Amino acid sequence: MKYIKHKEDIKYVINREIASTISSTISRLETQYEEAYQATQHGWFIVCEQGKELFQPLPDLSFSLYEKIKNGEAEYIEELSDWYEIYILLNDNEGVLVFIPRTLLPQHSLPMIPN
Numbered sequence: 490m491k492y493i494k495h496k497e498d499i500k501y502v503i504n505r506e507i508a509s510t511i512s513s514t515i516s517r518l519e520t521q522y523e524e525a526y527q528a529t530q531h532g533w534f535i536v537c538e539q540g541k542e543l544f545q546p547l548p549d550l551s552f553s554l555y556e557k558i559k560n561g562e563a564e565y566i567e568e569l570s571d572w573y574e575i576y577i578l579l580n581d582n583e584g585v586l587v588f589i590p591r592t593l594l595p596q597h598s599l600p601m602i603p604n
Contacts, residue, residue, distance in 0.1 A: 490542040493511055493528075494528035494533045504536065507590070518531045529583060532583065534587075534588065535554070535586075536587075536588045537587065539593070543593070554589075562578075563575050563577055564576040564577065564578050564584070572590045573591070575587040
């Protein structure tokens with residue numbers, strides 16, 4: 490699982506299409522708000538790389554991605570051709586956009602994500 494809280498973290502994302510999407514999103518946020526990207530202000534990103542990561546508690550948090558999705562606590566779930574984008578609000582001021590490649594789902598089915 491990769492956590493992107495700084496632009497420099499993007500280089501560690503294996504899936505280059507997802508990395509490009511995150512980079513574009515950060516650029517759009519910087520343009521929109523006319524300031525440098527800050528994860529605590531603009532939100533941050535998670536890229537799942539192994540199916541088991543969906544079920545493990547997130548570092549420094551008390552829940553897994555699976556729990557948030559299963560409990561209907563995702564703000565939105567968008568199905569794209571190669572991955573899902575899931576936005577989870579962590580508190581009143583902070584959210585995370587999660588990328589789950591479709592290749593992970595046959596091994597670990599998430600019934601609440603439409604096929």
